[in-house]
Structure formats: C-alpha cells, structure tokens
Amino acid sequence: MFNNPENNTASSEYQSYLPDFCDGDTFLRLLLVVELIAIVFALVSFGSGSLYIHIALISVVVLWVGLTDAAILCWLMRQNWMRSHLSTSLVAISVTLAMTLLVSLLSLGFGSMLLFGPTAQDVAYTLIRNLSVAAILIGLALRYFYLRYESEKNLEVQAQARLQALQARIRPHFLFNSMNTIASLTHDQPDLAEQAIENLSDLFRASLSAEASISLQQELELTRSYVDLEALRLGQRLEVNWHLPDIEPELNLPALTLQPLMENAIYHGVEPLPEGGVIDITISPSPQDELIAISISNPRLMDNTGRFHTGNQMAVENIRERLAIAFAGEASMEQIETDTRYTVILKIPVGEG
Amino acid sequence: MKIIIVDDEKPARARLVRLVNDLAVHEVVGEAANGIEALKLAQASEPDIVLMDIRMPGMDGIEAARHLSELEQPPAVIFTTAFADHALEAFETHAVDYLLKPGKKDRLQSAIDAAAKPTRAQASKSKELLSSLEPRQHICARVRGSLVLVPIDSIYYFHAEQKYVTVRYSDGEVLIEDALKSLETEFGDRFYRIHRNALISLARVGGLRSGNDGHQVSFHDIDETLEVSRRHLPGVRTIIKSM
Numbered sequence: 001m002f003n004n005p006e007n008n009t010a011s012s013e014y015q016s017y018l019p020d021f022c023d024g025d026t027f028l029r030l031l032l033v034v035e036l037i038a039i040v041f042a043l044v045s046f047g048s049g050s051l052y053i054h055i056a057l058i059s060v061v062v063l064w065v066g067l068t069d070a071a072i073l074c075w076l077m078r079q080n081w082m083r084s085h086l087s088t089s090l091v092a093i094s095v096t097l098a099m100t101l102l103v104s105l106l107s108l109g110f111g112s113m114l115l116f117g118p119t120a121q122d123v124a125y126t127l128i129r130n131l132s133v134a135a136i137l138i139g140l141a142l143r144y145f146y147l148r149y150e151s152e153k154n155l156e157v158q159a160q161a162r163l164q165a166l167q168a169r170i171r172p173h174f175l176f177n178s179m180n181t182i183a184s185l186t187h188d189q190p191d192l193a194e195q196a197i198e199n200l201s202d203l204f205r206a207s208l209s210a211e212a213s214i215s216l217q218q219e220l221e222l223t224r225s226y227v228d229l230e231a232l233r234l235g236q237r238l239e240v241n242w243h244l245p246d247i248e249p250e251l252n253l254p255a256l257t258l259q260p261l262m263e264n265a266i267y268h269g270v271e272p273l274p275e276g277g278v279i280d281i282t283i284s285p286s287p288q289d290e291l292i293a294i295s296i297s298n299p300r301l302m303d304n305t306g307r308f309h310t311g312n313q314m315a316v317e318n319i320r321e322r323l324a325i326a327f328a329g330e331a332s333m334e335q336i337e338t339d340t341r342y343t344v345i346l347k348i349p350v351g352e353g
Numbered sequence: 354m355k356i357i358i359v360d361d362e363k364p365a366r367a368r369l370v371r372l373v374n375d376l377a378v379h380e381v382v383g384e385a386a387n388g389i390e391a392l393k394l395a396q397a398s399e400p401d402i403v404l405m406d407i408r409m410p411g412m413d414g415i416e417a418a419r420h421l422s423e424l425e426q427p428p429a430v431i432f433t434t435a436f437a438d439h440a441l442e443a444f445e446t447h448a449v450d451y452l453l454k455p456g457k458k459d460r461l462q463s464a465i466d467a468a469a470k471p472t473r474a475q476a477s478k479s480k481e482l483l484s485s486l487e488p489r490q491h492i493c494a495r496v497r498g499s500l501v502l503v504p505i506d507s508i509y510y511f512h513a514e515q516k517y518v519t520v521r522y523s524d525g526e527v528l529i530e531d532a533l534k535s536l537e538t539e540f541g542d543r544f545y546r547i548h549r550n551a552l553i554s555l556a557r558v559g560g561l562r563s564g565n566d567g568h569q570v571s572f573h574d575i576d577e578t579l580e581v582s583r584r585h586l587p588g589v590r591t592i593i594k595s596m
Binding site: 173179184188234 | 361362363364365367368371386387408410411435436453454455
C-alpha cells in the first residue's frame with residue numbers, strides 16, 4: 001500500500017469489481033461453490049433412482065457452465081473488455097447466459113441421441129428454465145461481488161485517512177516556539193533565521209504531504225532538520241549523538257516515524273533538565289535476520305510526584321499503528337526503561353515498506 | 354519600570370529584551386533561565402514587572418510566580434507562552450495577564466501598562482489561581498530578608514507552633530506562615546497528618562514507637578520523633594504497615 005499511493009487516485013485504470021478469475025485460489029473457490037449449487041439442484045430435483053448418479057449428471061452440466069464461464073471471463077478480463085461497472089456486468093451476464101444456452105443445447109442433444117426424442121415443448125421448457133436459473137444466479141453473484149468490492153474499498157479509504165490523520169500531528173507548541181525563535185533571529189542572525197525557516201518548511205512539507213512512505217535517508221534528513229531547529233532554541237542544553245553506519249541501509253518507512261520519537265526524546269528527556277541532556281540515535285543493521293534496528297535513547301526523569309515521566313504514549317501508539325499498517329506486522333517497536341535512560345527501539349525489515 | 358525576563362530559551366529572551374528596549378520607557382534589569390534563577394534575581398534587583406515563561410525546567414513559571422507573590426514588594430507577573438492551551442482560560446477568568454509568543458510590541462505595551470497599576474482584587478484573584486493550579490515543588494521561606502527554597506523532597510515534616518509552621522528538612526529548619534491545613538490540601542499525596550499540629554513526609558517516615566510518652570513516629574536519617582495523636586493512630590499504623 002505504501003509503495004504506490006497513486007493507485008487509489010488514478011481513475012484511468014479501472015479496477016473491476018469481479019474477482020480475478022485467472023487466479024488459482026479464486027478458481028478453486030469458484031469450483032467449490034458451483035459444485036455446492038449443483039448438489040442443491042440435484043437434491044431439490046431428485047425423484048427416484050440413484051442419488052449419486054443424479055448428482056453427477058447435474059454436476060457435469062453446472063460445472064461445465066460455471067468453469068467455462070470463469071475461463072472466458074478470465075480471458076476477457078485480460079483482453080481489457082471490462083472498462084466500467086456497466087460493461088463488466090453486461091459481459092458477465094451475457095457470457096453466463098450464452099454458456100448456459102450452449103451447455104443446455106448440448107445436453108439436450110446428448111440426451112436425445114441416447115434415450116429419447118424430446119419434443120419442441122420439452123426443449124423450450126428446459127431452455128427457459130435453465131436460462132432463468134442462470135440469470136438469477138449470476139445476478140446474485142454479481143450483487144455479492146459488488147458489495148464485497150465496495151466494503152473492501154471503504155476499508156482501504158478508511159485506512160488511508162487514518163494514516164494521514166496520524167501523520168499530520170505536529171505539536172502546536174513546537175510550531176509557535178519555532179516561530180518565536182525565528183522572530184528573534186530575524187533581527188540579529190538573519191542567516192540562522194533563514195536556515196530555521198528552511199528546516200521548518202521541510203518538516204511541514206513532509207507532514208502535509210500525501211506521500212506515505214519515504215526512504216530512511218530522507219527520514220533521517222527530516223529528523224536532522226528538526227534537531228537543528230530545536231538546537232537553536234535550546235542551545236547547549238541539547239546534545240544529539242548520531243551513530244550511523246558508514247553505508248546507510250536501503251529501507252523505506254512511513255514518513256515521520258523517527259522525527260516524532262526524537263521530538264518525544266527532546267520534549268520529555270531534555271527540556272525538563274535545566275542543564276540539558278544527551279540523546280543517542282543509533283542505526284544498527286543486523287544482516288542475519290534482515291532487520292534494521294533504530295534506537296533513540298534519552299535521559300529518564302522523575303516528574304513532580306517522584307514518579308518517572310511516561311512521555312507521550314500517544315505518539316508512541318501512533319507510530320506503532322503506522323508501522324503495523326506499513327509492514328503488515330513484521331516491524332516491531334519496544335520501549336526499554338532503565339533507572340537513567342529511556343530507549344525506543346524500532347526493528348524494520350530491509351527493503352520493504 | 355524595571356523589568357526582568359525569564360525564559361529558558363535564549364532566543365526568546367533576546368526577543369523580549371529587544372521589544373522592551375524598543376518601547377524605550379522601561380529598563381530590562383536582568384534575565385533568568387528558570388524559576389529558581391528568577392527568584393534570586395528578583396530579590397537582588399527588585400523589579401516592578403516580571404515577564405515569565407510558563408514551561409521551564411527546574412522550577413516552572415507558575416510556581417516561581419507564587420513564590421514571587423510572597424515577597425514584600427511583589428512584582429507584577431506577565432506570563433509568556435507559545436501556545437494557548439486550556440490553562441490559559443483559567444488565566445483569563447482570573448485577570449492574570451499573559452502574552453502569546455511570538456508576541457507583538459503593541460500587546461506587550463498594553464500588558465505592561467495594565468501590570469503597572471494592578472488592582473487589589475486582581476492581585477488576590479491571581480494568587481488564588483496560582484495556588485489552585487499545581488502543588489509546588491519547593492517551599493519558599495524568608496530567612497533574614499532573603500528567600501530560602503526548600504525542595505519538597507527534602508522535607509521530613511511540618512510542625513505547627515502558634516503562629517508559624519516549622520519546616521524540618523535535610524539542611525535544617527525554616528519557619529513559614531502557611532497554614533497546616535492548606536499545606537495538607539496541597540501536598541496531601543506526599544504528606545500525612547499524624548496530629549493536630551503535624552504532617553509527616555511519607556517518603557521519610559521510619560517507624561512507629563510506643564512508650565510511656567505515648568506513640569511517636571521516627572524518621573530515616575534524623576534522630577527526632579513526633580507525637581501521634583490518638584485520633585490519627587489507626588491511620589498511621591495502616592500506612593506504616595503498608596510500607
């Protein structure tokens with residue numbers, strides 16, 4: 001989902017509401033459903049004689065219709081015949097009715113050769129009956145596929161919206177403090193003020209952008225822009241040590257994953273200290289399990305009542321959720337607390353995201 | 354007007370200094386980076402107005418303002434903050450003035466003008482507000498004219514004697530004028546009433562002894578005991594057992 005966010009917005013590429021009949025799994029499931037329908041027909045129409053033979057005969061006819069129908073729809077899908085909901089529905093209905101007609105005629109012919117000569121009335125009756133049943137079934141099936149398609153689309157839209165809401169969370173305190181810093185620097189140190197505005201713009205661009213996934217390198221740059229801004233404000237109280245590998249790993253992750261963790265580390269670990277504190281950010285690749293570990297650690301402080309600061313759990317939960325959406329549960333995040341340090345460790349699979 | 358500027362961020366102080374200087378009728382007599390520095394500076398330079406950031410390390414602006422209000426000549430405090438959160442609604446209803454950062458010169462001008470002639474009603478309302486916000490981290494006592502800050506963590510007990518309350522802490526004793534009742538309300542989660550005249554620190558109480566002189570609590574590190582009244586004995590027992 002993160003790889004091609006355009007997918008949802010592009011209207012030029014129509015996505016059919018029918019399942020992909022060329023897909024093996026779908027085909028097997030279809031086979032099962034069709035056979036169940038055949039058994040239902042057989043049970044309903046069973047009069048006398050052997051039930052198994054009755055089921056087998058009806059199965060041949062129904063499976064014949066269902067499977068050729070699916071095969072033809074698969075082929076037509078590949079030929080790009082289905083360009084809108086309307087054409088998809090018309091194609092599906094006509095193919096089904098055509099196949100029903102064909103198979104009915106064949107079976108009537110087959111029957112007449114072996115056993116009896118059906119009257120014209122029998123032929124008309126059989127055809128009308130089979131076509132009606134096929135029309136009703138294909139109608140129900142299309143309705144089912146359509147509803148399922150709608151609900152899946154809704155879920156995806158919801159997930160997208162939630163993701164964006166999670167991303168666009170910049171602390172107002174940070175914004176106005178930065179503005180105040182810039183207002184101050186504009187006068188005495190215009191160069192620094194200019195830099196600060198550039199950094200702030202980068203952060204806002206990332207936060208407002210629809211791009212859900214960015215490279216680790218870009219995320220580190222954003223985090224650095226953020227740290228530079230805070231350093232202007234906090235001066236010598238803020239010390240950040242970057243422990244990065246010589247070759248930065250190739251890795252994509254949800255935008256604004258590390259920056260909020262750094263923000264937490266500064267807000268809860270450094271700002272409350274009159275003398276300031278040290279933050280360590282470490283990236284360590286571990287090739288054997290193909291996970292990259294990113295850790296951010298800050299001083300751990302007591303709050304007013306002698307309990308430890310808990311930090312902003314909302315930001316942490318927010319990131320956990322985004323990682324879960326982006327890596328389908330393969331990324332992890334843990335928080336480690338010692339008496340003096342608080343550390344968050346992210347483990348992210350290489351080459352995904 | 355003599356003004357001091359308190360903010361933990363250097364650029365924020367620099368900007369306020371410049372704005373005040375631009376107004377040209379007031380004088381910045383000092384800058385401080387947190388509440389504790391602000392109290393020391395206020396004693397030394399006796400300002401008329403303090404421009405006080407709210408969120409600061411060590412001692413925040415609200416607590417510093419409470420201690421300032423205990424001075425003989427308390428300065429008017431104008432709070433400065435970057436973001437208008439819900440706490441500021443309380444400020445408005447209590448006529449406590451504040452500036453939003455980055456502040457404008459006009460707004461600073463009118464805040465200073467208003468602070469220059471505070472009404473008695475405003476002063477008492479603002480004191481009431483400040484004391485309602487959060488428990489202090491320090492007790493502030495005046496010893497021979499200068500302020501002594503006693504961290505709450507370092508206190509063993511409060512003991513009331515006639516007009517004053519003795520604060521016994523790790524570095525000695527000071528006298529304050531607060532009522533024991535209000536100390537109990539403010540620090541109720543860290544101190545416990547053992548007698549009509551005493552509150553003890555839950556973190557520093559050592560044990561309970563019974564003898565001819567009735568029931569006494571002892572403390573870690575210091576060789577002093579305080580009497581427990583019969584009325585409070587069951588509560589004290591439960592608390593000491595649960596430790």
